[in-house]
Amino acid sequence: MAIEIRNVSRIFAINHMELEAIRDINLNVEDAEIVSIVGTSGCGKSTLLKIVSGLDRATTGGIFVDGWKIEHPSQKNVGIIFQESRLFPWSNVEKNIDFGLSDKLSKEDRRRIIREHVELVGLSGFEKALPGQLSGGMMQRVSLARTLINRPRALLLDEPFGALDAFTKISMQKEVLRIWEKEKTTMILVTHDIDEAIYLGDRVVVMTSKPGRIKTIVPVQLPRPRNRTSADFAVLRKAVYEEFFDSDEIPADYVI
Numbered sequence: 001m002a003i004e005i006r007n008v009s010r011i012f013a014i015n016h017m018e019l020e021a022i023r024d025i026n027l028n029v030e031d032a033e034i035v036s037i038v039g040t041s042g043c044g045k046s047t048l049l050k051i052v053s054g055l056d057r058a059t060t061g062g063i064f065v066d067g068w069k070i071e072h073p074s075q076k077n078v079g080i081i082f083q084e085s086r087l088f089p090w091s092n093v094e095k096n097i098d099f100g101l102s103d104k105l106s107k108e109d110r111r112r113i114i115r116e117h118v119e120l121v122g123l124s125g126f127e128k129a130l131p132g133q134l135s136g137g138m139m140q141r142v143s144l145a146r147t148l149i150n151r152p153r154a155l156l157l158d159e160p161f162g163a164l165d166a167f168t169k170i171s172m173q174k175e176v177l178r179i180w181e182k183e184k185t186t187m188i189l190v191t192h193d194i195d196e197a198i199y200l201g202d203r204v205v206v207m208t209s210k211p212g213r214i215k216t217i218v219p220v221q222l223p224r225p226r227n228r229t230s231a232d233f234a235v236l237r238k239a240v241y242e243e244f245f246d247s248d249e250i251p252a253d254y255v256i
Helices: 045-053 093-098 107-120 136-148 166-183 194-200 231-241
Strands: 003-014 017-029 034-038 060-065 078-081 154-158 186-190 203-207 214-219
Touching: 003 045, 017 045, 017 214, 034 045, 034 194, 045 078, 045 154, 045 186, 078 136, 093 107, 093 136, 107 136, 136 166, 166 194, 186 194, 194 203, 194 231, 203 231, 214 231
Parallel strands: 034 186, 034 203, 078 154, 154 186
Antiparallel strands: 003 017, 003 060, 203 214
């Protein structure tokens, strides 16, 4: 699924004043590509993602998926995962994943599809567990399965691992790549984590502070699986950091 963001701006009315969140965003995301978007807090990254998903409307411009303009949310075309897992605390893993499946499916088909997605995200054996009995990473796996169960052609990730510890975050990043390699889903990732952006993305889009605009796009021409400790990875990390800081302000850890 190819996604085209055309001249998108978003202005909010707050206390009788206009607040411009993003301005004139133009970006094409190719079929099966992973694009990472980074920027400072408040630069409009999440606003842009909500507009792409259909959860919000652009003030000007539009989002086009395979040439068709997005006017409202569509689980079949575009799925979105937020930082919070947003699971139903009273429902077990199976029932949370089942939410949103068509009522037209037979019970046998529902059970089969749910089982396949439980296995896809590595949660076999936890089908009857409630969210309160799961770790943060496991809850995000449930969210991922619930989003993927309708086979969306594009997946939007809004800081999906921001609340996880470092080790769980790395594990979930590998999980997303494993699923991407199997499904070849088009993905847009919003993150504050530059390493995550480079590790997952085919391109890293750097946004300016408010109003958010595209400052630069850094191609990530590294083979997968990527080595975060390699010199080539460090060069890219430094290039992205330099879009935010002067060279003498970059933390010593990131200087080649």
